[in-house]
Amino acid sequence: MELLSGGEILIRALHDAGVKHLWGYPGGAVLHIYDALFRQDDVKHILMRHEQAAVHAADAYARATGEVGATLVTSGPGATNAITGIATAYMDSIPIVVVSGQVPQEKIGEDAFQETDMIGVSRPVVKHSFLVKNPADIAETIAKAFYIASSGRPGPVVVDIPKDVTDPNTKVPYHFPDKIKIRSYQPSVRGHAGQIKRAVNLLVSAKRPVIYAGGGVVLGNASAQLIELAKKLNYPVTNTLMGLGGFPGTDKQFLGMLGMHGTFEANTAMHHADVILAIGARFDDRVTNSVDKFCPSAKIIHIDVDPSSISKTVQVDIPIVGPCQSVLNDMIALLGGIKDKPDESAIADWWLQIGGWRERYGLYTKPRYEPSDGKLIKPQDAVKALYKVTEGNAYITSDVGQHQMFAAQYYLFDKPRQWFNSGGLGTMGYGLPAAMGVQMARPGAQVACITGEGSIQMCIQELSACTQHQLPVKIIILNNQALGMVKQWQDMQYGSRYSHVLYEDSLPDFVKLAEAYGHIGLRVNHLDELESGLEECFSHKDRVVILDINVDQYEHVYPMLIAPGSMRDMWLNKTERT
Amino acid sequence: MKRIISVLLENQSGSLSRVVGLFSQRGYNIDSLTVAPTEDATLSRLTLTTHCDDVITQQLTKQLNKLVDVVKVLDLTDGAHIERELMLLKVRASGAAREEIKRCVDIFRGQIVDVGPTTYVVQLAGNSSKLDSFIEALGDAIILEVVRTGVSGIVRGEKSLKL
Ligand SMILES: Cc1ncc(C[n+]2csc(CCOP(=O)(O)OP(=O)(O)O)c2C)c(N)n1
Numbered sequence: 001m002e003l004l005s006g007g008e009i010l011i012r013a014l015h016d017a018g019v020k021h022l023w024g025y026p027g028g029a030v031l032h033i034y035d036a037l038f039r040q041d042d043v044k045h046i047l048m049r050h051e052q053a054a055v056h057a058a059d060a061y062a063r064a065t066g067e068v069g070a071t072l073v074t075s076g077p078g079a080t081n082a083i084t085g086i087a088t089a090y091m092d093s094i095p096i097v098v099v100s101g102q103v104p105q106e107k108i109g110e111d112a113f114q115e116t117d118m119i120g121v122s123r124p125v126v127k128h129s130f131l132v133k134n135p136a137d138i139a140e141t142i143a144k145a146f147y148i149a150s151s152g153r154p155g156p157v158v159v160d161i162p163k164d165v166t167d168p169n170t171k172v173p174y175h176f177p178d179k180i181k182i183r184s185y186q187p188s189v190r191g192h193a194g195q196i197k198r199a200v201n202l203l204v205s206a207k208r209p210v211i212y213a214g215g216g217v218v219l220g221n222a223s224a225q226l227i228e229l230a231k232k233l234n235y236p237v238t239n240t241l242m243g244l245g246g247f248p249g250t251d252k253q254f255l256g257m258l259g260m261h262g263t264f265e266a267n268t269a270m271h272h273a274d275v276i277l278a279i280g281a282r283f284d285d286r287v288t289n290s291v292d293k294f295c296p297s298a299k300i301i302h303i304d305v306d307p308s309s310i311s312k313t314v315q316v317d318i319p320i321v322g323p324c325q326s327v328l329n330d331m332i333a334l335l336g337g338i339k340d341k342p343d344e345s346a347i348a349d350w351w352l353q354i355g356g357w358r359e360r361y362g363l364y365t366k367p368r369y370e371p372s373d374g375k376l377i378k379p380q381d382a383v384k385a386l387y388k389v390t391e392g393n394a395y396i397t398s399d400v401g402q403h404q405m406f407a408a409q410y411y412l413f414d415k416p417r418q419w420f421n422s423g424g425l426g427t428m429g430y431g432l433p434a435a436m437g438v439q440m441a442r443p444g445a446q447v448a449c450i451t452g453e454g455s456i457q458m459c460i461q462e463l464s465a466c467t468q469h470q471l472p473v474k475i476i477i478l479n480n481q482a483l484g485m486v487k488q489w490q491d492m493q494y495g496s497r498y499s500h501v502l503y504e505d506s507l508p509d510f511v512k513l514a515e516a517y518g519h520i521g522l523r524v525n526h527l528d529e530l531e532s533g534l535e536e537c538f539s540h541k542d543r544v545v546i547l548d549i550n551v552d553q554y555e556h557v558y559p560m561l562i563a564p565g566s567m568r569d570m571w572l573n574k575t576e577r578t
Numbered sequence: 579m580k581r582i583i584s585v586l587l588e589n590q591s592g593s594l595s596r597v598v599g600l601f602s603q604r605g606y607n608i609d610s611l612t613v614a615p616t617e618d619a620t621l622s623r624l625t626l627t628t629h630c631d632d633v634i635t636q637q638l639t640k641q642l643n644k645l646v647d648v649v650k651v652l653d654l655t656d657g658a659h660i661e662r663e664l665m666l667l668k669v670r671a672s673g674a675a676r677e678e679i680k681r682c683v684d685i686f687r688g689q690i691v692d693v694g695p696t697t698y699v700v701q702l703a704g705n706s707s708k709l710d711s712f713i714e715a716l717g718d719a720i721i722l723e724v725v726r727t728g729v730s731g732i733v734r735g736e737k738s739l740k741l
């Protein structure tokens with residue numbers, strides 16, 4: 001058998017686990033590993049400019065491909081820098097493996113240089129973690145890490161490797177296990193047949209049903225099944241922020257996003273529903289508003305691969321633990337076989353009622369924001385123009401703030417894995433490195449990051465890594481000269497006392513900034529330049545472009561749920577509420 | 579309501595901290611926690627007691643099960659089970675009180691395991707309320723030190739928590 005050092009074993013094992021791209025940043029504790037990387041071509045390393053960005057990029061790569069993303073960072077500051085990225089992946093259930101270097105085992109506990117207890121620091125934000133103590137354990141640990149990260153409810157796994165374990169002078173046989181079994185870990189692979197039957201019976205008896213589908217549909221590759229089920233039943237569908245694209249955004253059965261900034265029609269339909277089918281969604285507080293007022297007349301079916309997601313905040317009537325795809329397949333099969341059919345006239349009435357809501361305040365029947373004066377660019381119009389110029393086909397990443405919500409509301413995602421954002425943790429700084437991850441996964445595709453002038457500055461350094469690795473992403477800044485979402489809350493709840501949300505003329509010139517990094521910078525100030533600006537931006541196929549769009553600084557995101565309250569309690573604009 | 583939950587855990591470095599961390603992270607209160615290896619050295623057995631309602635207990639059980647190192651979780655509360663706790667007490671014992679304390683220890687079926695000129699160390703096992711009553715019977719005035727192990731529990735009859 002071939003003898004390899006720990007560093008070589010790690011790289012070989014990553015390759016055998018399917019890693020093509022490893023996002024990382026070197027340092028003392030991983031020098032042996034970096035030397036092993038140097039001497040091979042199987043795994044391509046992408047040098048980022050910050051470990052947080054390395055993790056975000058691996059995370060987005062995972063979201064784009066459905067594979068496990070991989071990151072390599074050094075001990076101490078490298079490891080702690082990675083934490084925000086890991087927590088982001090954890091909250092959104094994204095399969096990644098983060099390998100971190102550690103000080104040599106004999107130094108652990110001595111407060112050695114660049115020593116951080118990574119297992120301890122990362123514990124609350126990982127699905128699992130391993131400390132590898134022996135080079136002979138590396139390959140199996142990596143195999144386990146990838147299996148855990150990608151199975152059941154996916155999530156980040158940390159593998160912490162002390163420097164002595166990768167010592168080039170210690171060589172051991174290499175063996176990568178082709179099957180992994182962990183006796184304490186058996187994720188559900190099938191839903192309970194009896195529960196599924198009860199669910200189908202309840203579903204067809206519904207008079208005012210809503211299908212509420214979340215990120216689990218995207219992660220679980222269950223989009224086709226969701227569409228088939230929804231079409232068979234002719235029931236309305238709403239997606240969570242994480243679920244967008246799981247059901248086609250342009251489909252007539254789609255009510256739009258639900259929740260805090262969800263559409264009037266989606267939130268109102270939820271409130272009045274008699275049966276809710278929740279699929280791979282977790283009744284997040286940004287969806288439900290006050291739990292005690294949530295959907296008062298609904299019976300709830302909840303499909304989720306993670307039993308702890310079920311009845312965590314909202315008690316449900318029919319829990320089904322299992323992967324969305326297989327459970328939906330079972331439901332579809334059952335639907336064909338049972339004699340009860342959906343009550344067509346009740347469903348027709350329900351659609352009429354929903355049609356009324358769409359007419360009244362719906363986001364897509366006519367503009368619900370004050371129109372532009374012809375010069376000023378409304379951020380909503382910017383997203384709509386982007387949608388038009390990219391023909392709805394771009395991969396869109398976003399950051400956190402008003403721009404993120406406008407992106408979610410006005411770019412209609414027709415495909416799963418087309419929309420990437422930090423929904424759970426709400427991490428400003430996610431957008432640019434995420435766009436890089438997506439671009440790496442989808443070479444040649446149009447990838448755009450819809451961001452704010454605040455968020456983009458949180459990982460702006462990656463403009464340099466874009467050059468190095470030829471990742472021609474497009475950065476669309478909806479520049480409202482403020483930490484807009486915070487400012488909106490200050491408008492609504494703090495008497496417009498703008499505490500530290502303005503930059504006092506300190507913003508960089510983003511055009512020059514782009515140029516400093518060797519990219520193209522464009523600025524758009526007037527509505528009539530908007531579309532041509534976007535067209536020019538995307539005409540530079542092989543270049544990174546920053547398009548700095550000056551938008552209305554006073555715009556708010558609506559609808560907005562009013563807390564405490566139910567899902568039908570919403571602000572519709574600055575002066576009108578339900 | 580008081581709950582007693584048994585957990586079978588991989589006996590690996592770091593696995594206990596994941597269990598303990600879960601409680602602080604999710605805001606559950608633990609009243610007591612005992613842990614030690616089992617007859618199978620690769621497994622630890624953990625018993626924990628807590629006060630929470632049914633919904634929280636369910637969540638807690640699920641969250642424990644979700645930890646990759648947790649092999650099995652069993653809520654012992656509602657089924658027939660035995661719970662025991664061991665207590666060591668140091669008490670001031672001088673003069674007439676020495677006899678009095680001895681009698682009380684006998685009544686509770688405890689043992690005096692150390693005799694000093696002015697102190698006793700008393701050992702007592704039983705369920706937690708028995709230990710509480712004993713402390714009450716002796717009275718605060720003479721108690722110098724109380725060491726309790728926390729509750730260990732096991733199901734009665736055929737059923738057992740195994741791999
Ligand atoms: C790392 C991080 N820090 C702080 C916040 C809180 N926060 C949420 S939105 C927001 C403002 C974002 O400003 P910008 O990127 O310009 O977006 P806008 O709302 O103006 O569109 C802030 C500070 C956050 N989500 N993430």
Ligand SMILES: [Mg+2]
Pocket residue numbers: 401452453454478479480481482483484
């Ligand atoms: Mg802004």
